[in-house]
Amino acid sequence: MTSSIAKRVLLALIVVLAMLHESPVRAEEVPTSLQAIVDQAVPGDTLVLKPGTYQGPVAVNKPLTIRTEGEGNVELMNTSRLPALTIDADGITVTGLHITDEMVKETPTVLVRGHRSVLNGLYIRTGGDGIAIRDANEGMVTDTRIEWIADGVRLADKGNGVDVFNGHRWSFIGNTIRNVHDGIYMENSDDTRVTGNRIERSRYGIHCMYTNRTVIERNEGSLNVTGAMVMTARQVSVIGNSFSKQSENVNSQGILLYDTHDSILADNTVDGNRVGLYVELSTGNRLENNEVRYNFVGIQLLDSSSNSIARNRFTGNVADAQARSSEDNRISGNYWDQFRGIDANGDGTSDISYAINPLFQGLTKKRPAFQLFFQSPGMVFLEGLYQSDRDRWTTDSAPLMAPPMSENQIEDAEGRTLTGIAGLVLLGCTGTLFFWMRRRMS
Incomplete structure (x- = not known):
């Protein structure tokens, strides 16, 4: 009996020693499931996320506002083949999330299927489409940065920064997109506004097909294959x-x-x-x-x-x-x-x-x-000789x-004119004052 008790005590000591030698896992090192937080919320709630890392994927199927708290990054990590974030209800707003989705896949990082969605201030690193919008209308993507994350992938095999299909009356304002297939791609999507975005090192910066009344305004593109490609479209600005x-x-x-x-x-x-x-x-x-x-x-x-x-x-x-x-x-x-x-x-x-x-x-x-032979001496010589059907050229x-003056040049010229007039008026006032002072002193 005494021997049996001694054996049990010895076994307990061994277990305790083994536990003491294990590396402790701190709670903050384990990503919190954002899905669990969303599931507990009531429609209409505002979820304020503390800085830290949250585990994806997450699907939002009720109207919520999800935003970050104060300073510090709120990162949503996703290692699955599902979208990191799926928006499946109308009237959802997501602000400030950093989303890391490293896997190269067909599914997008953010999938939007709800009307009147607002995505603001996101930082998306993606191995697919950054944001895909499907059959959803009247949303906004603003002040968001989208970058391709995976190395060694051909341009033709990358996803788009923003990909819209059958989504009408969207606004894309002030976003920065780099190293993707097409920066902002719109298909069968009318009355869309693309304003103040910067797109670099992609195939087509802004690409619209089968669209009507698209507005592409004050955007910047550099080092892409084509800046703006407008195909099979009407009333585009x-x-x-x-x-x-x-x-x-x-x-x-x-x-x-x-x-x-x-x-x-x-x-x-x-x-x-x-x-x-x-x-x-x-x-x-x-x-x-x-x-x-x-x-x-x-x-x-x-x-x-x-x-x-x-x-x-x-x-x-x-x-x-x-x-x-x-x-x-x-x-x-x-x-x-x-x-x-x-x-x-x-x-x-x-x-x-x-x-x-x-x-x-x-x-x-x-x-x-x-x-x-573009602009070669021989071609230039042949063009000089060619005069056939000139009336049809x-x-x-x-x-x-x-060259006519651009709006900026006109504004500069008007500014210089106003400055000159102001200078003449000031000079006249100074001369008058000087003359008046001399008369008083004499």
């Missing part, structure tokens, strides 16, 4: 954007219109791209007041008609323009720095028109390999002799 340094790919453009109709491109800057403005199979569009500079080709018009192209500035491009089968457009009042016109009456426009030689575009359509009927 592309205004005040800047797309630069997109020239590494044979298909690089600043802004591309393909099968696009009744749209406007105005006050954009396309700088240092392979093609600044590319227009194909498009009608009824207005291209106005754009700054097109230092591109290999300023503008390409292919099989397009009934477009209005006016008051644009083409400067420093290797070739100002190329055109093919696009003679029926209203082109007037643009500045082409490679064109040498004659202004006999001094009205600022040339008395001779600027006709765009179609030889190179015709040759490369039949023999794409002839692209190698795409033509600026009244090219400008000097």
Whole structure:
């Protein structure tokens, strides 16, 4: 009996010693399940998350506001093939989360299926689509950063930063997106506003297909394949954007219109791209007041008609323009720095028109390999000889002799004028005061 008790005591001591030698696990090192917190909430609640790491995935199927508390990061970690965050109810707001979703997968990091969703101030590192919106309307994504997380993945195999299908009246404002497939992709999604975003090192910065009344305004894109691609769309507004340094790919453009109709491109800057403005199979569009500079080709018009192209500035491009089968457009009042016109009456426009030689575009359509001879001395010589069907060439009927002033230049000039007037008034007041003082002293 005594021997049996001794054995039990010895076994207990061994267990206690083993427990003492184990590494203690602190509660804060174990990610808290965000799903458990969401499940306990009542519809309409505001969940304020303390700084720390939370475990995903999480699905929100009731209207809630989820936001972070004060300073410090609130990180949602996801290692599953499911979305890190799924929004399945209307009227959900999520603010301030850092979401890390390292697995390369078909499913997105954030999946939105609820109307009137608001995503604000998120930082998403993704191995799929950053945010996918499906059959949901009237939401917002603002001040959010989205980056691709996985190394060694081809551009063609990456997900999109934001991917919208059949989602209408969304706003994407002030977001930064890098190293993804398409920055913001919209398909079958109308009345969407894309404003003040910055997109870098992706395929197409902003890409819309089968959309109506999309507004693309004051965005910046650089080092993408194409800045903004508008395809099979109507009544799109592309205004005040800047797309630069997109020239590494044979298909690089600043802004591309393909099968696009009744749209406007105005006050954009396309700088240092392979093609600044590319227009194909498009009608009824207005291209106005754009700054097109230092591109290999300023503008390409292919099989397009009934477009209005006016008051644009083409400067420093290797070739100002190329055109093919696009003679029926209203082109007037643009500045082409490679064109040498004659202004006999001094009205600022040339008395001779600027006709765009179609030889190179015709040759490369039949023999794409002839692209190698772009602006070669031999090709330039052949273009000088080619004069066939000149009356059908795409033509600026009244090219400008000097570049028109941009809105910024006008504002600067007005500012300098006002400053000069103020200076003259001040000088006059000073002189009057000086004269009055002298009279009093004499």
